[in-house]
Amino acid sequence: MKKNNQRLIENGVWVVNFYNCIKIRKKLLFTYVISLFQPSTISLIIFVIFFYAGLSFSQVPDSTARTFQNPAQDTSRTFKKFSSNEDTVKAPPLKIARTGIDSVVHYTAKIIESDLKKNITYLIGDAEVKFKKMTLKAGKITVLWDTHTLIAEGLPDTTNGANGSSPDSLRRHYTQLPVFSDGTDTMRGFRMEYNFKTERGRVIRGRSEIEGGFYFGEAVKRVAPRVFNIANGTYTTCDKEEPHYHFKGKRMKVIMDDKVIARPVIFFIGKIPVAFIPFAIFPTKKGRQSGLIMPRFGSSRQEGRFLRNLGYYWATNDYMDTRFTVDFFERSGFLFRTDMNYALRYHFRGSLSGSFARRSFPGNLKETRWDFRINHSQEIDANTRLSVNASFVSNNSFYQEFSQNRSQRLQRQLISNATFTKSWGDGKNSLTLNLSETRDLETGASSRTLPRLRFNRNRSQFFPFKKSKKGGRSTENAKWYNYIYYTYSGTYLNLVRKDSTNDPDPRVERRADHTVNINFTSPKRIFGWLSFSQSINYREKWVDRTKSFSIDTLTNRVVEHEDKGFAARRIFSVTASANTKLYGLFPMHLGPVKAIRHVMTPSISFSYRPDFSSPFWGYYQTLKDTNGVEIKRDRFGGTPRGEVASLNFTLSNLFQMKLGEGEKEKKINLFNLDFRSGYNFAADSLKLQNLFTTFRANPRRNLGISMNMTHSFYDFDRETGRTIDKLLVNSRGLFKFIRLTQLRFDLHWRLSGKKGGPGKSKKGFEQKEATEVEEEGSVIQQNQSPFGNRFEPENAFSAFDIPWRANVSFSFSINKFNPTRVTRTAYIDLSNVELQLTRKWRVGYRVRYDLENGEIADQRISLYRDLHCWEAQFNWSPSGVSRGFYFKINIKASHLQNIKIEQRGGTTSIFSPF
Template sequence: MGIRWMLIFLILSSPPAAAKTFEKVRTLPVKGTVAVRSEPEESVPGAGEVWSDSVHYAAQSVDYRFDKNTILFLGDAKIRYGKMTLTAEKITLRIKDDMILAEGIPDSAGKPVGTPVFKEGTEEIRGFRMTYNIKTKKGTVVSGKTAFEKGFYRGECIRQMGKDVLFVSRGTYTTCDRDHPHYHFYSRRMKVLVNDKVIAKPLIFYVADVPVFYLPFAILPIKKGRHSGILTPRYGSSRYDGRFIRNVGYYLASSDYWDTTVKTSFFEKTGWLLESDFRYALRYRFRGSVTGSYKDEWRSGERVKRRWNLRLSHSQTLDPTLRFRGSAHFASDKTYMKDTSLHPIDRMNRTMRSDLFWNKRWPKSGNSLSASISHSKFLDTSESTLYLPRIGFRRARKAIFSPDKLSEKADRWYHALYYSFQTNALHTQRKRKNSFTGTLEDKNSTDLKGDLKLSTSQKTRWFNLSPSLGWSERWQRAEDGEYIRTDALNTSVGLNTKLYGLFVPRIGSLKAIRHVVEPRAAFRMQHRRITRGGTYSFGGERDPVKPQRFLNLSLNNLIQIKTQKGKKERKLTLATLNTSTSYDFERETRPFSDLRTSLSIKPVRRFDVRFSAVHSLYDRDDTFDPLRPDLKNVSLTSSLRFSGGGRGKKSETSGLRSFSDPFLHRDADSEERSTIPGLEPPEDDERTSTSGPWQFQLSHYYGLYKTTTSSRKTSWIKGSLRFNPTAHWRVSYVFNYDIEDKEMTAHDVSIYRDLHCWEAQFQWTPSGYREGYYFLLNIKELPDIKIEKKRGRGAFSFR
């Protein structure tokens, strides 16, 4: 339950560890200070010394009774000592027996007014009557109540029996702020060990005034922050496992730097599962984990097999420039994670990966060196890939001529000349399945590559010029054992500019229109030479040099508008239009590539259109015809959004939780829910919507894909409607309709009801692969206490 119980009744914090008595005061004004004589304990250094402290008080009247040796404060009485403040209509100090008594007095109707309120720091407790013995540090609160961390606590009688021990009779806890709460926990007797635990005998859970759950006793942790403790079990049933109990175990947090969890699960039909998770971390230095599980699988009373899983991970920063990380994953069989894990990602993942990575940087020079080993196994085919090793060195881009700060300006053209270098070495071992025999075969290859590049960027008044020159060399040992060397000389030059057009129509609120045109051209040329065979490619057979030349062309358009209403000015992008193509000088047929066009229009905030198309600049006879391009594919997406009723407040009712502490556990059940059809949260969760009482979204997609022999159309409409009939009801409907097939491919209905301190939700998917329903009723602040029903399989969880 994770109940933060009764840290609550930590209410009567004791004064300094010493007995207190008041010095004799003959007359007292209605407001002032009383001197206190403190007698330190013998264990305190300097014992036997006497010093004075002060108790500040205020009241409408003060009565000092010498015969009874008491001071009586009446009418809005207030006593302040250190951080402690006590207020009540009547406060009595009995000096002889070191007792403080605070209580209210009845009004004309006999109802008590001015009941005591005790405060220390941010903590506050109220009660009908309070007593506290300064010497013994014991106190009593009659009908006490307080609020702490969104919870409300009450006790018919609370007795402080020492600095860190409280006894509570007939105590209750709830997060409902009503005077008559919708639910509460009740215990006839409780012992509170402050900042440790609460022992309750018995513990009864009430909904309204109806008891629904009973435990003969309960031990509940109330420690703050991370701490060791028993995990909360979860109960339920499934078609595959039958009835089950999960999460039976213990969480051990013996240090700020490590923790471990050991838990087990028992299944009626399939045996038992043991899981363990060990984690360690030292901020800015290292962190890692060792996670494993063991499944003893049974069927029809007989053991079927034993299965297991092991994961290791470690990352470490050896110094600010040197990092290391590694991970490994092992499993007994291909389907272990799919059969046992509650996490959707683990269940769907069909590749097991292990790797080691090391990286060293030299910030001043810009150099970096990395080395890694990685292994991947594809579970469905049993094929694998091993990179052993992968080594890379990189020299970051650096200026060839650095400006002399004393004699040269920093804007000379040659100061923009840069060079960079990188090299990579890779050895690969593959196991691939032979398509004819079906057996796995070993394939090994080695690859060594180096690149050197010179580049610059020069700006003129009208253009930006970006030339570059590069040399690359690649040495390979192919899987068939042949040596291949590839030399390549790469040159390129880019040219671009921007043209601006400004129009000032001054029509209504429209003040200006700006059109930005950006033409780009880039010429790229490569001379590549390949040598095959020989000794490490020396003395082998050279292929003829095959130059490659390309010209990339693009034209980008941007239209922006500026509007003004009163003094409020607004700028927005109305539309973008981009086109691009390229020309291959070496191709004899169809040297121009396809013409690609994209258009985006957003005239208003609630509506936008996106268009893309691919055209061939040639007809079917390969004749260049740019005026009549041949359409190959096109897509059009339009979206319309409306909302109304003003802006709503973000709801605080969602039971979702997020934690930043890396040691806090993930709720496995929350991930289990994500596998339930229809439970995936919408893009805009209606429970936390800020757009108002209603929302409507409608989008349409049209796609046409053409080949030389056929064409295919795709068209669908997707819509959603969300509205709040009242302040406590939220309803949403989402659908997807295929226009071409004339069928509803998906539609979901979701209903949410705010029940004050409870919340309920119902989600229904009438058809499709996610067909099913899910109902959940839970306490907002204690979401683990819930009733749920899903896909016809019921489960009651009390955690």
């Protein structure tokens, strides 16, 4: 290219040939004079350029920035000093007439050169062009104004690899390679061409990252906004220059934030081709999206070959999604599963989940199995709510036959509930309608409540406080009767019971009861330190049938009968209690410890309840067997027996430690020690109740200790095996006035290393969380059921960012109620034991050890290996009902995890807990 002037270097400073500059200025002046005779904005443009050219030689900045729309009227070339030590200086924007470009173009570079004859601008050194949302950066950018084209490329690397680039790397020969970004999308390449009028472009050796995946291509062409065509394209989630795996397609089409379509596709592990498919679709859309669910293949001795988890995920809309999957087993049949989630923020959410299986059994016997679950929660209005949680199965062994989830296999009871709740009157009144069923999967027994209707009136005053002049209620001049409160609850129940699944005669029971509690609490402390309260509890129960009893003279056993007809039962009790608090402070100066505080709360209460088993009330039937022994049976069920006139004692102790002083002062609870006992004046024997002791301590946030003990004040008859009405203090002396009957000790300790160590979380360890759609009102998470995946195994490793962790539990219990038959149990549990051996290796362990019998009750060993973009996991249970192993190698990327190799083994075959 012929130059109109020359640049000379003298002492490191750019010098301009003023003779050529004067010639250029004369040409500009002549052009400007001619343009004055034409009423066009071009004259203004040339005038501005003329004076700008004059100023450009009097002050030379290190870099230049311009804002322009069309520089075609520029008649000079400007040369700037190449320097990276100074900030870019931006000149005021030039207002230039439009020539087909509908937006302003901003550009900066260290050197800016313009060829007026060819209408080309050269941006050299940290060049950057911005147009609308598009940004193009490169070592050199050429602007072809006639064709509205940008050509971006790198600069030769004069260091010749001294910066550490490898000999095979492009960066050994070129630096500042082009980077194109459009909003949040970024494309890198060796050479780029972009037309900022049509907004189309072409990239040589392009590379882009979308949603954690990398796309390469020998030629990348931008055919529309956010749409690229790629020739000889490659896709991978591995960030290595030589990826550990990739998909290669002769032709690819990338739709940003949507998908990548490629055909044909070859899957490579390293440089070795391992699979061929006619076409492939890789999702890149954020959030949920519909698509096929890749299956996994395998075989077992019991089921033969199998294909598991083949299906389709349907993201119906922002408020609902569904997953359909099916498992095929060569010898036993198939299992079809579907899971649907739905939600509308602030209104309702729920899920439906079901499965259907047809299995073959020995003897050419075929049977169907199914299960169904529903979970629904709805807020109808601020005071009305509806919730449903139900589970149904075809037979008692369904989950043992089909589930791989350990917790699900051990669950032997199904509980279903549907509850409607309505409240009003400032929340004091509430009405609850409940339908429920509890089914025992072992025995087949069931209990259904159809329905349970309950009304509650929360704590309210019999005589409210007087209204004040301000409109509210004031406690001034309140009377003692203003502190009398009551609560009320009423329940109607229709109960259907079955003793087994095939019970031909289920028992139906209908009853209603209501409870009234009246409580009085003194507003003032007696003597200034004693709190006093008293209450009356009344409960009435209505039933449509009662029980009657007779003696079978042949077997001398009690026979139960059912008598239909209305009957009522009324019971009541009264209670009075008093309590206070005592404080003790023990100053000390042991480092940061300033004092120990002891808070003691003694309380005493008296309760009275008559003996409702006496004939006076008619709630019990008295019988005599053939031996003349008197027997009492409850006609209603749940009627309290025996008179109670007990004086109860409770002593609660809280020990605290005071640390620091002033604003830095804080209190730490050391431990609680509580004692409870009582004396029943109405009992005919054993009037003194057991002494119950509770100890609780949390010396650290990760350490919890608890102990519960029960002591008896009475002696034990070893011959009859019963506690006798004889105080130990009388038979054994003052120092043996009490004996231990039960003790339980529990210790829970959560241990972990410090964050940021060698176990700092990696992509392989991070928990795969479903993406929540960000649009307003959408709260669906991709395929996240509240039931969890009951057919899949639990994850052996949890997400954490610490080098190691472990939960240690120790439990010990002893029962000495009968001193001749003492029973003990002792277990050590190690759960969630996870250790980061190296940055790549991780081991997990879980064990439950029976100390009393000296054997392992259950254990599992897990190994994890981070293989960069792959991961491997091995689980082994050497003993127990779930013994076996499971080995898997898979790609880490969540949308490619079904590309894996796995192997299972064990007594439970494919239905193992792994």
